[in-house]
Amino acid sequence: MTADAETTYPHQIMDGLYQLRVPIPNNPLGWVLPYLIEGKDGWTLVDSGWNVPEAFDALEQQLNDAGVGFSKLKTLLVTHIHPDHYGLAGQVKERSGATVIIHQRERDLIRSRYRNPEQLLSTMGEWLQTHGVPKEFTDDLKTSAMPVRAFVDPVDPDEVVWGGEKIEIGRFEFEVWWTPGHSPGHICFLERGKKFVLTGDHVLPTITPNISLHPQQQGNPLGDYIASLKRLEELDVEQVLPAHEFKFTDLRKRLREIEQHHEERLAEMMAAIGRGQATGYDVARKVKWVTGTFDSFTPWMQRAAIGETLAHLDYLVIEGTLGKFVHEGVQYYKKPGND
Numbered sequence: 001m002t003a004d005a006e007t008t009y010p011h012q013i014m015d016g017l018y019q020l021r022v023p024i025p026n027n028p029l030g031w032v033l034p035y036l037i038e039g040k041d042g043w044t045l046v047d048s049g050w051n052v053p054e055a056f057d058a059l060e061q062q063l064n065d066a067g068v069g070f071s072k073l074k075t076l077l078v079t080h081i082h083p084d085h086y087g088l089a090g091q092v093k094e095r096s097g098a099t100v101i102i103h104q105r106e107r108d109l110i111r112s113r114y115r116n117p118e119q120l121l122s123t124m125g126e127w128l129q130t131h132g133v134p135k136e137f138t139d140d141l142k143t144s145a146m147p148v149r150a151f152v153d154p155v156d157p158d159e160v161v162w163g164g165e166k167i168e169i170g171r172f173e174f175e176v177w178w179t180p181g182h183s184p185g186h187i188c189f190l191e192r193g194k195k196f197v198l199t200g201d202h203v204l205p206t207i208t209p210n211i212s213l214h215p216q217q218q219g220n221p222l223g224d225y226i227a228s229l230k231r232l233e234e235l236d237v238e239q240v241l242p243a244h245e246f247k248f249t250d251l252r253k254r255l256r257e258i259e260q261h262h263e264e265r266l267a268e269m270m271a272a273i274g275r276g277q278a279t280g281y282d283v284a285r286k287v288k289w290v291t292g293t294f295d296s297f298t299p300w301m302q303r304a305a306i307g308e309t310l311a312h313l314d315y316l317v318i319e320g321t322l323g324k325f326v327h328e329g330v331q332y333y334k335k336p337g338n339d
């Protein structure tokens with residue numbers, strides 16, 4: 001997943017637009033790629049990094065090397081509130097006084113996820129049991145995301161967006177595209193005239209973002225995600241600037257690959273249900289994962305795998321391909337007609 005090894009950061013993409021690279025220590029993702037955009041009377045930063053000293057120092061150094069520093073930052077745009085994008089938002093705000101802009105749906109999650117998570121923890125425990133996680137594992141699984149709270153310095157946005165807004169920054173005019181799926185209020189920024197798009201975690205060059213059902217993300221996240229991918233198919237862009245890995249050019253090809261990936265996963269999940277009935281937990285343990293077997297995963301990865309499995313299973317239910325029912329407080333999936 002290395003980009004061009006020769007690239008140094010800040011890396012100029014074009015006049016007035018830089019790509020930064022901020023490390024995510026001890027994490028297979030390696031780094032996040034914030035973007036720095038020159039405005040008429042100040043600069044805009046898109047995403048930040050984890051709230052850890054290595055990330056802060058790298059961000060500060062690269063801002064300084066670009067001749068910007070915190071003092072000239074006017075705006076912070078956040079694609080979504082996951083720790084690798086939003087973790088340093090509080091620090092950036094404090095150092096620069098920048099206006100922080102986040103989608104409304106993400107803003108609504110800040111309090112329950114990062115400030116007062118107690119209610120979410122108990123809901124999460126019940127939710128995991130409903131999906132078949134044995135009681136002895138629920139405590140580890142439900143608290144597994146708590147350590148990442150330390151990597152977030154939360155700040156409330158000064159402004160929210162819904163999608164569809166235009167944001168003018170110097171020579172650039174960005175359209176805000178609401179692309180739910182990976183996170184309920186994920187946004188991308190399209191520069192139609194200059195033919196590039198900042199895709200956040202929505203579209204990455206080789207890896208696929210986690211699409212999960214979650215007590216705070218009900219409904220049909222995978223359906224939302226696939227619809228968000230399809231909406232981007234019409235875009236006429238020459239550069240795709242994602243938040244991880246590296247920049248790339250062929251957006252349509254990548255969109256098709258990701259759609260294909262989810263089609264294959266859906267087929268695999270159907271096969272895992274077999275002729276009987278299965279919980280989300282059963283299916284998550286049965287299907288293949290590129291990073292190892294389910295039982296070898298850390299509790300945090302297991303929870304991500306369960307969430308991802310459930311997003312696929314509920315997608316199949318909403319499509320009418322699978323049925324689901326609750327028995328003694330546990331939710332099962334089965335193929336229609338297999339009674």
Ligand SMILES: [Zn+2]
Pocket residue numbers: 080082182183201
């Ligand atoms: Zn993310």
Ligand SMILES: [Zn+2]
Pocket residue numbers: 032082084085201243244
């Ligand atoms: Zn990310």
